[in-house]
Amino acid sequence: MSKEFISTEDVAKTNPNEAKGKEEKTKSKSPIGTVNLDGVKNKIMIMSGKGGVGKSTIAAYLASSLAKRGYRVGLLDSDIHGPSIPKMFGLENKKPEVDEKGIVPVPVSENLKVMSIAFLLEGEDFPVIWRGPAKMGAIKQFLQEVSWGVLDFLIIDLPPGTGDEPLSIAQLISDFDGAIVVTTPQDVALTSVRKSINFLDLVDVPVIGLVENMSGVICPSCGDEIEVFGGGGVEKAASDFGISVLAELPIEPQVSQKADTGATYSYEGNESEWDRRFSNVVDSIEKLENNTKNDGN
Numbered sequence: 001m002s003k004e005f006i007s008t009e010d011v012a013k014t015n016p017n018e019a020k021g022k023e024e025k026t027k028s029k030s031p032i033g034t035v036n037l038d039g040v041k042n043k044i045m046i047m048s049g050k051g052g053v054g055k056s057t058i059a060a061y062l063a064s065s066l067a068k069r070g071y072r073v074g075l076l077d078s079d080i081h082g083p084s085i086p087k088m089f090g091l092e093n094k095k096p097e098v099d100e101k102g103i104v105p106v107p108v109s110e111n112l113k114v115m116s117i118a119f120l121l122e123g124e125d126f127p128v129i130w131r132g133p134a135k136m137g138a139i140k141q142f143l144q145e146v147s148w149g150v151l152d153f154l155i156i157d158l159p160p161g162t163g164d165e166p167l168s169i170a171q172l173i174s175d176f177d178g179a180i181v182v183t184t185p186q187d188v189a190l191t192s193v194r195k196s197i198n199f200l201d202l203v204d205v206p207v208i209g210l211v212e213n214m215s216g217v218i219c220p221s222c223g224d225e226i227e228v229f230g231g232g233g234v235e236k237a238a239s240d241f242g243i244s245v246l247a248e249l250p251i252e253p254q255v256s257q258k259a260d261t262g263a264t265y266s267y268e269g270n271e272s273e274w275d276r277r278f279s280n281v282v283d284s285i286e287k288l289e290n291n292t293k294n295d296g297n
């Protein structure tokens with residue numbers, strides 16, 4: 001019997017190596033169907049084993065950077081319980097307009113637009129329906145009605161963790177082109193990375209790579225890096241699972257200040273270590289689009 005839903009337990013139990021060998025996997029589409037995102041060329045998931053690791057920050061700066069490189073970019077905040085993307089772009093009081101094609105994402109620049117489940121919420125409270133069993137149906141309907149138009153990249157900030165909610169949303173959106181797994185040095189223990197990789201295996205999303213965030217502090221006087229929690233964890237986890245490390249990002253006060261004051265898009269960069277390393281994350285996503293072009297698609 002094939003399973004309709006995959007659950008948190010499946011994520012904890014499954015061994016990714018075993019699962020890979022099986023012809024028939026437990027992975028499945030959502031029983032309530034999937035969201036149609038036909039005009040989107042590359043759907044990229046940003047996920048993490050837990051909250052507070054910088055997932056939204058990375059999603060927001062990645063979307064901004066790709067837009068500044070000239071791509072048509074959408075940023076979808078699907079974190080129902082901690083939607084933070086609108087605030088990072090100073091859009092928290094915006095209500096998206098609705099036209100004949102559907103819900104219009106809120107523009108940040110000419111080629112960057114944002115949609116957040118937060119735009120649906122009145123104040124900080126959820127409509128009652130969103131707590132009940134109809135929640136996923138309501139989310140699906142909302143996501144289905146967003147008119148993204150043609151996009152080179154849709155960056156999706158998933159709810160944190162590997163529980164039922166991120167699973168349901170990942171199943172609803174489906175057909176991701178890849179995922180970036182965000183960790184911090186404290187969170188980079190093998191069990192946490194394994195959970196994320198099992199999660200991605202179950203929803204059939206390829207891992208693009210790991211980003212270790214807030215991995216250290218760059219000394220402002222000499223430029224040396226102070227590894228506050230000791231280094232090496234992320235490389236070990238990555239090599240154990242045969243995946244790559246896209247970046248080990250230091251703590252960069254400017255990055256959080258801009259984000260916290262709604263000025264993410266106006267961050268210019270200052271050729272800091274953070275900028276240099278983050279550009280590697282952007283490059284690895286940009287490559288997906290260039291590969292698609294070379295395939296003639």
Ligand SMILES: Nc1ncnc2c1ncn2[C@@H]1O[C@H](COP(=O)(O)OP(=O)(O)O)[C@@H](O)[C@H]1O
Nearest residue numbers: 051052053054055056057214250251252256259
């Ligand atoms: N590399 C970084 N340097 C400095 N502050 C950061 C960095 N990454 C994230 N932050 C800050 O840490 C906090 C949590 O980040 P956030 O992206 O909201 O995490 P998540 O989405 O995983 O819950 C935010 O205040 C953010 O500005």
Ligand SMILES: [Mg+2]
Nearest residue numbers: 055056079084
């Ligand atoms: Mg977040």
Ligand SMILES: [Zn+2]
Nearest residue numbers: 219221222223
């Ligand atoms: Zn120093």
